[in-house]
Amino acid sequence: MADAPLVVGIGGTIGAVSSTERALRIALDAAGREGFRTRLFGGEDMARLPLYDPRSTTRTHHEQDFVAAVRDASALIIASPGYHGSISGVVKNALDLLEETAKDARPYLADMPVGLIATAYGWQATGSTIAALRSIVHALxxxxxxxxxxxNTQITKFDDQGGVTDPAVMEQLCMIGKQVARFAPLVDRTGR
Incomplete structure (x- = not known):
């Protein structure tokens, strides 16, 4: 399994394990069942990332670890809570850090499949958060x-054991994991 392709998950909120991070874990587990290694950067991990400063000439070991994992990835899954109609600041900060890959043979997320998850307490912010994530992924x-x-976390609840109250949501999250796994073999991580 050590040489299996990698799917990196980015998402969650600062503080306790959130619905967003639980949803992301379900999608990553589905990719894992397809034979992929997975690596989660949850809320606790993103809280360790300082605000991205493009002028900085040094990076913390947390920043370096995050960028190295994305460089090694064949696919990503990004999950964000809907905050005020868009993605959270910690998710955006992590994605901004990918500017470190701008001069790589495969810059940013070039040609990489990226699964998207948005959670919100109500329906309104879920659509705009997905739209924002799609725009960011295209820009990268x-x-x-x-x-x-x-x-909609007002309706759907997650538990500590990896379960969810709505079987349709479980199916949707598993579909995201399966889709990134299906498209990941098409990626050439060398940038050729």
Whole structure:
């Protein structure tokens, strides 16, 4: 399994494990069942990333670890809570850090499949958050997978054991994991 392709998950909120991070874990587990290694950068990990400063000439080991994982990835899954109609600041900060890859042979998320998940307490912010994530992934030259999950956490609840109250939501999250796994073999991580 050590040489299996990698799917990196980015998402969650600062503080306790959130619905967003639980949803992301379900999608990553689905990619894992398809034979992929997975790596989660949840809320606790993103809280360790300082605000991105493009002028900085040094990076913390947390920043370096995050960028190295994305460089090694064949696919990503990004999950964000809907904050005020868009993605959270910690998710955006993590994505901004990918500017470190601008001069790589494969810059940013070039040609990489990216699954998207948005959670919000109500339906309104889920759609705009997915739209914002799609725009960011396109700007980073990635390929959003055809399906994205919009989850209303006012209705759908997650538990500590990896379960969810709505079987349709479980199916949607598993579909995201399967889609990134299906499209990841098409990626050439060397940038050729």
């Amino acid at each position: 030259r990635g390929w959003p997978t055809p399906f994205a999950a919009a989850i």
